Amino acid sequence: MSNFIEVQNVSFSYINDFEEPPIKNTVLQGLSLEIKRGEFVAILGHNGSGKSTLAKMFNAINLPESGKVLINGMDTLDENNLFDIRKTVGIVFQNPDNQIVATIVEEDVAFALENIGVEPEKIRQSVDEALNTVGMYKYREHAPHKLSGGQKQRIAIAGVLAMNPECIVMDEPTAMLDPVGRREIMKTIKKLDSMGVTIVLITHYMEEAAQAGRVVVIDNGKIILDNEPKKVFSQLELLKSVGLDVPQVTELTHSLIASGIPLKNDIISEDECVLALYELLKKG
């Protein structure tokens, strides 16, 4: 199977024109990444590591300075591909308040389809489907500003989902939410994953990244780790050296191992940890 998203040796920098001479701030340098159709990839990195910049590469908001980004074989540098790429890859951003356009939930979900020029009956159908998927159908006639953060973010997801994209990129979708909202969003993400949508989740919550099928760690615009979660989080020292954490349970098991207690070093979820400790204590 060919790669769905192909990032080939991409560099990118922001240029600050306000200064004299302009300051060039290189964010990505020679980064390459391949994502297959249907994968659930988490991208980790501390603030300013270039992870959001990379996310905006996936639907031609940011264009590479050198190198190439191919989405389903379409080059993001070719303007003729623009709308096809944006229909294929949708992005959900951090602040739900700033991505909702309309004053009624269902109107907002319909926004993307209206822009593409879909016929009204089909819009209605896709909007209802998208709202059902994120579990917000009964709120379809509400005003967005009266909903909770998690609900608003689900509306934003539905707004992208209505286009029926093959891939949804989420740029720290839970950063501004409370724990309840965060759980709602993770549930939605997992549901989308099970439906076969390719998901790229950018986050700095390790517990969320641990649920992905693959974790990519970026530091200073370069990929330093790219593996399944268990393997990535077992590299405790490397992660700490780039200013990242590991899930709490991993931290716990590692300190237990360090003090001589025999445990596996690839525990990343609470359930696993509970089970391992239970087995250990049973043995006495």
Place this chain on the structure above:
Amino acid sequence: MIKDITIGQYFPGKSLVHRLDPRIKILLTVLYIVMLFSASGFLGLGLGMIYLIIAFLISKIPIKMMLKSIKPIIPIIIFTGILNLFFVEGGTVLFSWWKLQITSEGLRTMVFMAVRIIFLICGTSLLTYTTSPITLTDAIERILSPLKAIKFPAHEIAMMMTIALRFIPTLVEETDKIMSAQKARGADLETGSVLQRAKALIPILIPLFVSAFRRAEDLALAMECRCYHGGDGRTRMRQLKAGVIDWVAVAVTVIFMAGIFVLNGLLPI
């Protein structure tokens, strides 16, 4: 709470008037205004009143709301009333003092104008009471869309209005937050002269503006991600369709108008 403010004066309901096609409702309002201005006598105005009362009864808007809509224009009514009373000449002189005199014609014009203004406001408020701002925006876009041929930005204007309506509650909430934050740092917003209080608003307005621009940038990005590229080739999920009821409403209005023209001809008082 500040979050619960309503924009405009929409009064939600499911009455016949609420359900009319908003474009037709705007048309009816225009016809109603024409009706009031073409009535030359009290009988004509009476017919306008009957029309207004019927519309209000169907809409199930409480009478209190109607009275509330008149309140802000009372000074205008009084002002025009006084002007009409003293400066319209004709008929018999009822009262005169120094250079001022009140004539029967002046008295008649005063009452006539006051009644006309009141009806005008009541009728037009009925439109905003029964149509949500977003529906109204939608209708305005569609009414103005033929003007796109002469490069009139109908879609852009409607889009701006929609976004403004969408962000009013968000910005109000934000203002609330900034005010609390500044108060927590010792800002005094409630006391002092008007000038002092106006000055105290600066530390609230500046963060608000900065944040509004940031939001605008985010929103533009999110809209681009969802393939927004202006009004060209755009479709709408919600289609406005004028049904039988809408045309019946238009017909009834036209009959009332005709009635007023007939009355004007027969009894021009």
